[in-house]
Each structure stands twice: as structure tokens, then as C-alpha cells.
Amino acid sequence: MAAPTSDTAPPPVRVPGRTPVRRGPVSGVWRPRNVLVIVVASLVLLLALAVNIGRGEFPISIPEVLAVLFGGGDAGQQFIVLELRLPRSLTGLLVGGALAVSGAILQSIARNPLASPDIIGITWGASAAAVTLIVLGGSGLVGSLAAVGLPIAALVGGLVTAVLIYTLSWRRGIQGFRLVLVGIGINAMLAALVNWLLIIAQVYEAARAQVWLNGSLNARGWEHVVPVGLALVILVPAALVLSFVMGALQYSDDTAKALGVRVNTARSLLLLVAVGLAAVATAGAGPIVFVALVAPQIAQRLVGSARPPIGASLVIGAALTVISDVIARTAFGAVELPVGVVTAVLGAPYLLYLLIRQGREARA
């Protein structure tokens, strides 16, 4: 596996146990475990997607699902798969992936495993905007107009809050710690606003708000898939490129600068990517918060890396969301729970299991 060397360049540095990959100006470390995790998680994701499309009130077998996807099947099956279940499942996949990447970036920037899009205000900004619309919009004509505008309001609410937090924490540069503290302050205000709206609302409005607050994929169609998909296509490659400096950002600012990283620029760009992903995802399906927190942590532990890996987080977040949606839709009979409820109940024990297993390995 000798790396190609030329006569002019100095021989590349070799670190035992870290096989280099070099392609032109780009170089990296070959991490088979990372690739394995991505491949396995992708297979799980595809399986979950097929099951999610197949199961429901009108069960369609997996071969039939595949037939419909490749242009076959009868009209009824085509309608159910192509207009109802496929866009819904894809929304779940994309939203989950976007949130997970956003979480992975934020956890790296804040150097804190508990960081998530919560911190930059996306969740509570979007929630405050959405709940305000639900509660104050009422039920008449204004209410139905408000329902249509809900994703846009959530998007705007999330972005405005993120900009506000970013502006307030800018003082001769952006610093992860200050950003987090300012975020906590703003979020506390918005959360208080939401709680207040919930107690002045009629109880059925409060229930509708609760569904939104938990993140739901109910009645999501192609109009939700397209914007989230576009955001992912643009922002995930950006995240992968920017992630090269994330290793240096783990150190103190001075060390990172000495390693040649433009700390403020890098951090701001990474933040921008994380904000964009989380805002679009939250507007699409409400705050499925836990995905952003748990998927990067699970990915990090499966891959065995020093910080959350972007690619593995993406796939694991997507898989977690789709699997949760299968359960949320079909496991409770007539009652359909918001997907966020299941994500939390499903993801938490797995995170705990990984935590305990890691502790056992450390002791052994």
C-alpha cells in the first residue's frame, strides 16, 4: 500500500496503523471501519425504507413496492406508493440525515456531546413561530391560511433566531462557548413563550401544537421532499469539504490558528451549514430533536473516531428516523404518534447501551 512518491516531493510521512489515501491534492486516512458502518447503515436504511413503504392500512409486499418503483403495479398501488408513502418516507430520510449532519457539526464546534440544533436556536425559534401560528391563528379562514404557512413560518423563525444568537455572540470573533451560552439564554425565552402560549390556548390547539412540537411526518408530500433534498445536495458536500478543518478546531483557538486554520471563517461557515440543514429539516417535519443529538454520538461510537463523523452520522440519522416512522405509523393501531416521540424512545436506550458497553470495555 505504498503511497505514490515523486522524486521532487519529500517522502510522505507515515504513521503506523493509519493507511493514507492520496488523490492529487487531497489526502486522508483510510478508515475501513467508517466505510463498513456507512455500508451497513445504508443497507439498514434501504430495508427500513422498503418496510415503511410497504406497511400500513393497505399492505404492499416488498417485491410489489419494487415493482411500483420501477413503473409497474396497479393504479391503486401506484397512488399509495408514489403519492403517499414514498414522499413521506423520503422526507423522513432526508430530514433525519440533515439533522444528524447538523448535530455532528455542532458537537464538533462546541466540543460538547450535548450540542444540537437546539443551541443555535433553530428548534425553539421554529417552535415559537409555529406554536404562535397554531394558537393565535384560530380555526377559521385565518387558521387554514396559517396552516399552509406553517413550514415557512417555522423556517423563518428558526433562521431569524439563529442570526440573532450569532450576532449577539459575536465579539471579535465567534467562540463556541459564548455561542452556546447566548443560545441557552435566547432558547429559554422562546421556550417560556411556547409554554405560555400552551397554557393560554384552547386545549385542542395545545394538542395540535404538541404534535408539531414533537416532530411529525404525517401528510408530508413531494413539496416537503424537494426543499430538504435540495438543501442536502448543496450543504452536505460543503460539510464534507469543511470537515477537514474540524480536527484542528478541536484544539484551542491558538493551536488551531498555528495549524493554519482560519478559525473564525471556518467556524462561521460550518455554523452556516449546520443552521441551513437544521432549519430546512425543522421546517419540513418539526423538531425531531433527538436525531441530531443521538445519531452523531452513535456514529462516533460505532466508527470509533475522536469526533462525530459526517458521513456515518448522515446515514444513521436517516435510518433512525425512517425506522421510527415505521413504528410511529403502524405499531399503535389506530393512533398515530409523532415520529419524534418514537425517535426518542428508540434512540435513547441504544445510546445508553453503547455508553455501558464502552464503560465495560474501558474496565476490561
Place this chain on the structure above:
Amino acid sequence: MAVGTAQVAEAPRRPPRSKRSLRTRRLAGLIALVVLLVVVVFLSIALGTKVIPLSNVWSALVSPTGTEDDIVIRSLRIPRTVLGVLVGAALGLAGALIQGHTRNPLADPGLLGVNMGAAFFVVVGIYVFGVTTLFGYVWFAFAGAMVASVAVFLLGAAGGRGSPTPVTLALAGAALTFLLSGLVSAIILIDTDTLDAYRFWNVGSLAGRDAEIAGQVVGFLVVGTLIALASAPALNALSLGEDVARSLGQSVRRTRVLGVVAITLLAGGATAACGPIGFVGLVVPHVVRAFTGPDYRWLLPASGLMGAVLLLAADVVGRLVARPGELQVGIVLALVGAPFFIALVRRRKMMSI
């Protein structure tokens, strides 16, 4: 993984102050807090839907004669004020303790699962047992807080090497919190009546809490406070790192266990009495650290005092802004406290832990 503590290595160190000036600053800070607390206590007794002149307040305290003002003060305002002081102090102390133990500046008592544990048990109490009174919620909430924090501690210990590390504790707490909040959401979405009762408990408030509720939790809060204050030297040693603390003769495991017991008693008791009140436990230690520095022998008492002042002041404001109704203290705290907190974060270089 070394991502558990957000470390700030910002700016060069300030020139060392002399010991004397540090001591003066700490003493002045503590005295100022005590004076503030006395003022706020009087305001809390005097102000409300009915404003009572200070002379009547004094006579009601010293020589009650059974006038209307005396009854309002002795049966409503005083229990509420006492509860506010106790709960505020408890939350401030619990916040300082949890930030010390996890060495994570983002930690608040909710991190041990206390709030969500209490919320889950309250929701179960409403949904399964049909409990709907504030008095009935107290034991459910307290039991939930206990169970959740013990579970988080054990899970954190299982994830660490025998005793919980800051990172495993934080992750275990976050995981359990999300798990429970998922279950709470599921229940309140299935049953609208439960949602209707729960949403009012979920905004922390001192309203409607009488002497009986204060009596139920006061024991836990006092014991928790004593353990907290006694653990200050151990926390100081622990902040040098576990290995140094151990070589100084500390039993790290015992300190951690006592810390969790104190946090549970304080935060659990406070949540049981008033519902979840965020922000106090998180913010107070940051504010106080500005004048006490990292020494827990000063930080802990100052956090307790500051917590009491903050909670009571917010309660008074809440009573005044929406007369004749009132705004819940949890909401006021966030709306008034957050801008102040942000200003503080921007102005000073925050002390790392």
C-alpha cells in the same frame, strides 16, 4: 473522547489580585446578596394583587391583630415567600453542584433527569391515578425525580470506569431525559385531559402553593442544603481533576454519590413543590462565579442566596405585570433573566470550569 468539558482558554490571564482584595470582593458580594434578599422578601410580602403598605406588613409580622391584611400576609404571602426562598436557594445550589460535578458549564439540575423524571411521574399520576391537585402532584414529582437521578447515576457509572465521569453522566442524563419526554409526549397526545392538567404543572409557579406543600418538601431541601455546603472542600479538590483529588486523600466515589444525593434532594424537592423551573440552576452559578471565583466554599453559599433572590424577584414581577392575574414565575424568569444573562455573557470573559 475528550469532548465532555467545554474548555475556554480565552485571553491572557488577568494580573493576579492580592488575596485581600479577592476576599473583600467576595465578602462584599455576599453581603450585597443578603441585603438584596431581605429587600426582596419584604417586597414579596407587600406586593401582589393587593398592595399592602409596609407599616401594615410590619405589624402583621410582629403583632397580628386579625385584620384582612394580616390574614393575607400570614396565610398567603408568607408561605409563598418562604417557599420561594427555599426553592430558589435549592435550585441555585443544585446548579452550582451539578456544574461542579460534571465540570460542564451547560449542566443544569435537569441534566440528571430530575425535571423529566418528575414530569413523567406526574403525567402517570394524572393519566393512571386521576390525580389533579397540586398537593397530590408533590409526591409523584418527588418520587420521579429520585428514580430518574438514581437511574442516571447508575447508568453513568456503568458507562464510566466504576464511577460516573462527567461525560457519561451528561450523556446518560440526556438519553433518559429524551426517553422520558418521549413517553410524556405519547401519553399527553393520547389523552387530552392529561395534557390539559399537565400543561399547567409544566410551567413552574409558586401560585397556589400553601404552607402544607412547603412543609412537605422543607425537610428534603434543608438536608440537601447541608450536604451541599459540606461538600465544598471536596468539590474544590475534585476540580483539580480526579487523579489529583484521589492523591489528596479524597474518596472520589463518595463525593460523587453525596453530590448526586444533594442535587436530587434539592432539585427534586424544588420541582415537586413548584413544577419545573429552569434557568435558575443554570444561570446563577455563572453570575456568582464572576465575584467568587472558582472556590466552592464561596461559590455554593453565594449561589444559594442568588438563587433565592432571583426566584423571589421574578415571582414578584410576575404578580405585578398581569394584575389581577399573574404570570408564572418560570416564564418571568426566562423573559427577564435571559437578556440579563446574555448581557453578562457578552460583557465579561466567562470563567471556565
